[in-house]
Structures are given as structure tokens and as C-alpha cells.
Amino acid sequence: MKAIILLNMGGARSPEELKEFLYNMFKDKRIISSPIRHILAPLISNLRYKKVWENYESIGGSRIYELTGKLCENMKKHTDTAVIYAMRYTKPHLKDVIGKYDEVTLIPLYPHYSFTTYESSLDELKETNYSGKVNIVKPFFEDERFNEIIIENILNSVKNPDEWHLIFSAHGLPKKMIERGDKYQSHIEKHVNLLKEKLLNFKSVNLAYQSRFGFAEWLKPYLHEELEKYKNEKVLIYPISFMIDNSETDLELKVEYKHLADEIGIKEYKVVECPNESEKVAKFLVELANESITSEG
Numbered sequence: 001m002k003a004i005i006l007l008n009m010g011g012a013r014s015p016e017e018l019k020e021f022l023y024n025m026f027k028d029k030r031i032i033s034s035p036i037r038h039i040l041a042p043l044i045s046n047l048r049y050k051k052v053w054e055n056y057e058s059i060g061g062s063r064i065y066e067l068t069g070k071l072c073e074n075m076k077k078h079t080d081t082a083v084i085y086a087m088r089y090t091k092p093h094l095k096d097v098i099g100k101y102d103e104v105t106l107i108p109l110y111p112h113y114s115f116t117t118y119e120s121s122l123d124e125l126k127e128t129n130y131s132g133k134v135n136i137v138k139p140f141f142e143d144e145r146f147n148e149i150i151i152e153n154i155l156n157s158v159k160n161p162d163e164w165h166l167i168f169s170a171h172g173l174p175k176k177m178i179e180r181g182d183k184y185q186s187h188i189e190k191h192v193n194l195l196k197e198k199l200l201n202f203k204s205v206n207l208a209y210q211s212r213f214g215f216a217e218w219l220k221p222y223l224h225e226e227l228e229k230y231k232n233e234k235v236l237i238y239p240i241s242f243m244i245d246n247s248e249t250d251l252e253l254k255v256e257y258k259h260l261a262d263e264i265g266i267k268e269y270k271v272v273e274c275p276n277e278s279e280k281v282a283k284f285l286v287e288l289a290n291e292s293i294t295s296e297g
Contacts, residue, residue, distance in 0.1 A: 003082040003101040004289045005109045006072065007094065009119045011062025011246050017090055018056060018288070019049040024089040029119040054249055064246040067276050068109075074282035079289070081105075088120060091199040096236030103133040105289045109243040111141040112187035115177060135292045142190040145284050149275050151198050154238055157272045162270075164234045166202040167226060168192045171241040171248060172209035172218040185219055191240060203233075206242075210257070211248060223257065227264055234268040235261065243281075245274045 006216075012018035023045035026038055056062070068085045075083040082101070086094040098104055106125065110117040118139060125134065140146055157163050157232035170188045178185050192207045199205050219246040227235065237257070239249045253271045261269035275281045 001082065001101045002103045003084055003098075003104075004079065004105045005098065006068060006077065006083070006085040006108055006285075006288070007095070007124075008064060008068060008085065008087055008244060009117070009246075010090030010245060011064035011088070012053070012056055013061035013065065015049055015053040018053050019045050019060075021089045022049055022052070027122055028116075028123075030116045030123065056247060058255065059247070059250045063080075063143065063246045063250060064244050067244050069279035071285075074277055074279055075286050076279075077279075078283050078286040081289075081293060088124060094121075094187075094265065098125075098128055098132075100129050101132060104130075104295060105135040105137065105292055107137040107285055107289060110241070111139055111146065111243065112184055112191065112241065113139045113182075114173065114224045115180075115182045116173065116184075125260075126141035129132060134160075135289070137288050137292045139187065141187055143284075143288075144198060145287070146275075147195060147198075149278070149280050150240075151239070152280075153272055153275065154199065154236070157270065158236055160236075161201045161236075162203055164202055164236045165204045165206070165230055166236045166238065167223070168195070168205070168207045168240040169208065169210050169223050169237050170219075170239075172212045172222070174214075175217045175219060178219070188240065194226070196241075202236075210252060224260055226259065227266065229263055231265040232267050233268050235270070237271045239271070239274055242274045245277055249274060254293060255270075 010021055012021050023041050025031055026044050027041035028039065035234060072083045072085055084097055085098050086092055106121070108118045108121045113119070122136070154166065155161065171185055173182065189207065195204045206226060208221045208223040209219045210223045212222060237253055239253060242249060249271065258269055
């Protein structure tokens with residue numbers, strides 16, 4: 001039996017699931033390389049999950065499961081192969097779903113490479129001790145088909161784009177990870193430059209980074225600082241790091257940064273939906289899977 005397996009980070013629909021997410025994330029050596037993670041993971045997850053859940057509850061929990069499930073169903077319309085998903089930090093984990101298949105094609109739903117996302121997904125593959133044939137789809141941010149979907153989503157989000165400043169918001173990463181060789185920043189910047197060429201009708205097009213925490217320096221410019229430039233202006237945000245809407249988009253960008261935009265005095269603030277489960281995305285991912293199989297041999 002064959003399957004296409006979509007890989008993503010996971011999300012929380014309940015306090016217990018959030019606790020599991022936090023524990024597994026902080027235990028991941030790609031997130032915290034020091035052995036201290038074995039102490040921090042249970043500590044942070046136990047102390048933080050109830051307070052963090054109060055924020056999640058305001059959006060009804062993460063949409064990542066619902067949208068990923070719909071994406072799998074739409075992909076099945078374009079292939080005879082089974083299409084399922086696995087999550088890195090919450091159930092179902094890859095080890096729980098991969099064993100029944102003789103051959104799998106893995107699609108990490110991260111357009112750009114990073115130690116913390118794409119490589120972490122491959123770590124999980126190694127942990128399964130899977131012995132069947134594996135095809136892996138590589139980061140696809142340069143694929144013209146994918147970028148056409150993004151451009152269409154952005155242009156359909158507003159009328160009169162020349163009145164709007166477009167900000168591509170990427171999930172942040174500690175600068176030290178880039179210094180260790182992570183390609184994430186170069187992939188993000190190259191992607192934004194590719195998209196800029198087809199978005200010249202916006203008032204301006206810029207890049208910023210969200211989701212910073214802790215005291216270390218992260219990739220800049222920070223989104224909260226970038227927003228301060230646009231008092232009395234219209235700002236459109238596109239979450240360039242994500243394929244599927246989740247708490248980082250629905251809570252952080254649409255709620256928390258919206259409050260900040262209002263405080264700054266931004267005239268209008270809007271966040272574009274991720275590609276999510278659309279038919280075009282489904283067809284594109286099936287094509288990527290088929291091309292991966294062909295290239296493998």
C-alpha cells in the first residue's frame with residue numbers, strides 16, 4: 001500500500017493537547033539543542049499550558065486539524081493513493097500512521113527549509129525505524145505554481161492594492177540558528193523577492209518576522225516594529241511561513257497584532273488566509289508528490 005503523508009507541526013484544540021504540544025516542542029533538539037530541554041519541557045508545559053490556553057480559547061483552538069483534514073480529502077480527488085497527515089508535536093504522530101504502508105511520499109508543509117521545521121520532520125522519520133520506500137518532497141517556495149496561488153490569494157484580499165502596504169510576515173527564528181547554517185532566512189528573503197516582482201501595484205512590499213520570545217536576538221525586522229511605520233495607513237499581512245492557518249495566524253496575527261495595529265493608529269489592518277485546503281493547493285501538492293516519486297526513480 002502507498003500513501004502521501006502531509007507533515008505539520010500540530011496544534012491545540014484543548015488544554016490537554018496544548019500541554020502535549022508544549023512538552024514535545026520544547027523537548028525537540030531542533031528547538032533547544034542543550035540537554036536542559038529534558039528539564040525545561042515538563043516545566044514549561046506544566047506551568048504555561050493553562051494560561052496559554054486562555055488565549056487559544058478566544059479563537060476556539062487551532063484550525064490546523066480541520067483544515068489539514070479537508071486538504072487531504074481534496075487531494076484524494078486527484079490521486080488514487082491514500083492521503084493522510086501526521087503532526088510533529090501532537091497526535092497523530094508519524095510513527096502511529098506510517099507502518100501500514102509499503103511506500104510513502106512525505107510532504108513537509110513548510111515551503112522553506114529550517115532545522116526547526118523541515119529537518120525536525122525528517123528526525124521523526126528516523127525515529128520510526130520505517131523500512132519501506134520513502135519519497136520526500138523538498139521545500140517548494142520557488143515553485144511557480146505555488147507562488148501563483150499566493151499571488152491570487154493576496155490580490156483577492158483587497159481592492160485598490162495601491163492603497164495598501166503589504167507585509168510578508170515570517171515566523172521568527174533565533175539569529176544563532178542562522179549562524180549555525182540554517183537556510184531559513186535566505187529562503188524567506190528569496191521568496192519575498194520572487195513574489196515582489198508580481199506585486200508592484202502595492203504601495204510598498206516588505207518583510208518582517210513574528211513570534212519572537214526569550215531574550216536572544218531573533219531575525220529582524222520584528223513585525224511589531226515594522227507596523228509602527230504605518231500610522232494612518234492600510235496594512236495587509238501575508239503569513240509567508242505557513243501553508244495552513246493555525247494559532248500563529250488566527251491568534252497572533254489576527255488578534256494580538258490587530259490590537260497593536262489599533263494602538264498605533266493603523267487605518268485598516270487585514271491578514272490574508274493561508275493557502276489552506278483549496279482545490280488548487282490540493283492539486284499542486286499531488287503534483288509535487290508525483291514529481292518526487294519520479295525524481296526518486
